[in-house]
Amino acid sequence: MELFRIAGGTRLAGDVPVTGAKNSVLKLMATALLAEGRTVLTSAPQILDVAIMAEVLRRLGCTVTMDGGRVTIDCPESLGSEADYDLVRRMRASICVLGPLLARTGEAKVALPGGDNIGSRGLDMHIAGLTRLGAEVTSEHGYVIARSGQLAGAGVWLDFPSVGATEQILMAAVLAKGTTVIDNAAREPEIVDICTLLTEMGAQISGAGTSTIEIEGVEGLHPVTHETLPDRIVAGTWAIAAVMSRGDVTVLGAQARHLEITLDKLVTAGATVEPLLGAPGFRVAMETRPRAVDVVTLPYPGFPSDLLPMAIALGAVSEGASMVTENVFDSRFMFVNELTRLGADVRTDGHHAVVRGRERLSGAPVRATDIRAGAGLVLAALCADGGTEISDVSHIDRGYPDFVANLRGLGADITRVDVPEPDFPLTF
Numbered sequence: 181m182e183l184f185r186i187a188g189g190t191r192l193a194g195d196v197p198v199t200g201a202k203n204s205v206l207k208l209m210a211t212a213l214l215a216e217g218r219t220v221l222t223s224a225p226q227i228l229d230v231a232i233m234a235e236v237l238r239r240l241g242c243t244v245t246m247d248g249g250r251v252t253i254d255c256p257e258s259l260g261s262e263a264d265y266d267l268v269r270r271m272r273a274s275i276c277v278l279g280p281l282l283a284r285t286g287e288a289k290v291a292l293p294g295g296d297n298i299g300s301r302g303l304d305m306h307i308a309g310l311t312r313l314g315a316e317v318t319s320e321h322g323y324v325i326a327r328s329g330q331l332a333g334a335g336v337w338l339d340f341p342s343v344g345a346t347e348q349i350l351m352a353a354v355l356a357k358g359t360t361v362i363d364n365a366a367r368e369p370e371i372v373d374i375c376t377l378l379t380e381m382g383a384q385i386s387g388a389g390t391s392t393i394e395i396e397g398v399e400g401l402h403p404v405t406h407e408t409l410p411d412r413i414v415a416g417t418w419a420i421a422a423v424m425s426r427g428d429v430t431v432l433g434a435q436a437r438h439l440e441i442t443l444d445k446l447v448t449a450g451a452t453v454e455p456l457l458g459a460p461g462f463r464v465a466m467e468t469r470p471r472a473v474d475v476v477t478l479p480y481p482g483f484p485s486d487l488l489p490m491a492i493a494l495g496a497v498s499e500g501a502s503m504v505t506e507n508v509f510d511s512r513f514m515f516v517n518e519l520t521r522l523g524a525d526v527r528t529d530g531h532h533a534v535v536r537g538r539e540r541l542s543g544a545p546v547r548a549t550d551i552r553a554g555a556g557l558v559l560a561a562l563c564a565d566g567g568t569e570i571s572d573v574s575h576i577d578r579g580y581p582d583f584v585a586n587l588r589g590l591g592a593d594i595t596r597v598d599v600p601e602p603d604f605p606l607t608f
């Protein structure tokens with residue numbers, strides 16, 4: 181069992197690099213299924229989820245190698261069609277192979293991922309979208325099974341601008357016959373990144389980054405080399421960490437324009453935020469205790485739901501009370517119970533949380549329940565008196581490459597320790 185042991189109270193200062201976005205590269209890897217031959221993705225983060233997606237692709241017949249931040253995918257002419265539960269349950273993003281497999285082979289069988297610690301996470305819009313393109317989709321024995329002849333372009337209206345459903349439909353529609361229009365499409369930068377890759381591969385797409393994406397199907401795509409866009413959630417985590425620790429952090433390689441609302445909130449809290457001259461990145465500096473700010477999560481360009489735990493952690497040490505509203509997932513507040521173990525004053529009601537800031541938090545043993553909740557707890561622990569031990573850190577490792585090394589580089593007192601599981605006699 182691995183833990184993070186943190187001694188709170190250090191001011192974070194220095195430079196920290198941001199690599200490619202987890203939520204982009206996983207889908208870019210699935211996109212590689214659409215073209216026979218060698219796709220190369222650069223700036224990939226070295227995290228467990230990339231290794232899991234590599235295994236998903238290998239079991240479909242691809243050869244995948246990972247060398248530093250370079251992922252090379254050799255996709256054969258003839259692909260398998262099944263993604264098993266043992267991989268999908270470890271990483272629900274595996275579901276994104278459904279659309280490309282269907283487009284390439286006419287059939288796909290992917291295990292249903294189920295819910296997780298942030299919410300119920302349905303697939304109804306993925307399925308309705310693929311059905312609109314002509315697929316027959318059923319669900320049997322824990323698998324979603326999709327079959328089709330040649331997919332045909334169609335109009336698809338999403339009830340909610342779902343990132344996953346937009347990607348799924350995009351990846352199927354590029355090889356469909358005719359025109360597909362996705363209305364109420366997600367506008368996240370990661371969607372734009374996938375559309376950029378698809379266009380480089382020969383797809384015809386307009387409207388990426390807007391609510392209406394139009395795709396003119398083509399006969400085939402060719403493999404290319406593509407650089408993954410920087411991770412805005414990791415960059416936002418560093419920005420909030422700088423403010424909470426009253427530090428001075430330069431986030432190298434990040435795109436400030438992908439974090440406009442987040443950085444604006446930090447300025448309202450009292451921080452100075454400046455772009456770097458001549459290079460991507462920004463500097464966040466904070467001299468005083470942050471002022472409380474209200475936060476409402478929404479699909480992009482709104483405040484990202486993935487930064488909600490960090491926003492609550494920020495509120496927990498700010499001066500005054502913040503109202504934090506979650507509009508994307510139904511159980512994102514689950515981690516609040518862990519945060520209150522560190523002394524935070526948080527009350528939740530439905531999708532609202534009222535956070536009353538405290539001058540100091542106090543260290544305690546806590547548990548990471550998902551990637552972002554884990555990162556939020558680390559930020560809170562860095563501001564707490566005394567020591568905190570965070571368990572289940574494998575969640576955090578899924579989203580934050582070199583997290584401990586990067587934090588130590590900024591001056592944090594954090595170590596990863598391997599401890600044996602407690603050994604109780606639990607027999608009856």
Ligand code: EPU
Nearest residue numbers: 203273301302303304305306342343344345486508509551
């Ligand atoms: N939803 C449905 N039906 C669907 C699809 C989505 O009800 O068919 C609901 C979900 O249950 C959720 C909401 O719509 O309540 C939004 O889901 P969305 O599809 O937009 O999210 P996702 O594709 O499952 C991705 C990221 C998440 C990120 C969200 C929102 C990946 C691998 N995951 O999830 O990232 O929070 O978009 O931006 O890209 C993370 O990185 O920690 C993470 C959870």
